[in-house]
Amino acid sequence: MFPATLFLILFQFAAFVGLLASRENLVGVMPFNLGTLINYQALLVGNLIGVPLCYFIIRAVRNPFYLRSYYSQLKQQVDVKVTKKEFALWLLALGALLLLLCMPLNEKSTIFSTNYTLSLLLPLMMWGAMRYGYKLISLLWAVVLMISIHSYQNYIPIYPGYTTQLTITSSSYLVFSFIVNYMAVLATRQRAVARRIQRLAYVDPVVHLPNVRALNRALRDAPWSALCYLRIPGMEMLVKNYGIMLRIQYKQKLSHWLSPLLEPGEDVYQLSGNDLALRLNTDRTRSALPHWIAISSNFVSFGMECRCNRRLASVTAMCARQ
Secondary structure: OHHHHHHHHHHHHHHHOOOOOOHHHHOOOOOOOHHHHHHHHHHHHHHHHHHHHHHHHHHHHHOOOHHHHHHHHHHHHOOOOOOHHHHHHHHHHHHHHHHHHHOOOOOOOOHHHOOHHHHHHHHHHHHHHHHHOHHHHHHHHHHHHHHHHHOHHHHOOOOOOHHHHHHHHHHHHHHHHHHHHHHHHHHHHHHHHHHHHHHHOOEOOOOOOEOHHHHHHHHHHOOOEEEEEEEOOOHHHHHHHHOHHHHHHHHHHHHHHHHHHOOOOOEEEEOOOOEEEEEEEHHHHHHHHHHHHHHHHOEEEOOEEEOOOOOOOOOEEEEEEO
16 A cells, blocks of 8 residues: 555656646546546555566566466465366356456447446455465456456446546455455465364374374275384383383384384374384285384483383384284
């Protein structure tokens, strides 16, 4: 708002001192009139939709690889429930409304060839803002608005109240732009928060390892798996002497130690008490068992690897076919 206001003040000052020859045609005799209001609303619309569009064009020209990054962000913001058929129908409806706006007025024109069709763009774009995210809608709305503004004479007939109607239409551009962009940002942020909450629901908040819910999901995706339980029976005595942080750090260090031995898709999961769970692919269970048995000779605590009593730090691996 500040750049538009500053530009309008400088524009009015230049017109007042006579720097602009056609002052009456541009702003009228008095500074506060419908022409000034139209100019001010046009500046606000330009700042609202033109700045993101120009930024995108400049970034794409300076670094073409930005298009790949932008497309990746665009896909992340789209709702996961969106289908190709829905998106195609939405684009078809948007193109039909733009075609009606660009058709010249004649004796056979209907109400859909007037600015009534412009008001139909709002619910359609709001639907797109709620479903497709800010990255896509901000660019599409800028293109739609530029096309509709360029063809404004096709749906705003010239009559005695033409200036008033043009003022109302320009205010519609401004209000629609604000609503569409705000709804797109709000919906995108809500989806990001929902994804983060869903992702955190599969991680133990204390040990920061995948929990039982994540294990159930992994078993649902790969039912033919080998499930191994790692038990540390002597941990209770150490926890009583050194505190709960020893068990937390032990599990974290053990998980970090096992990570290089795991294949993609395999993971270590947090269980209640002193236990951990391993999900292995069925085809490598036998080859991986010696690694888990070798763990029983080491104990990891507070970032240091030291020898201790085999009975105290023994790790019992019980594999169960799922």
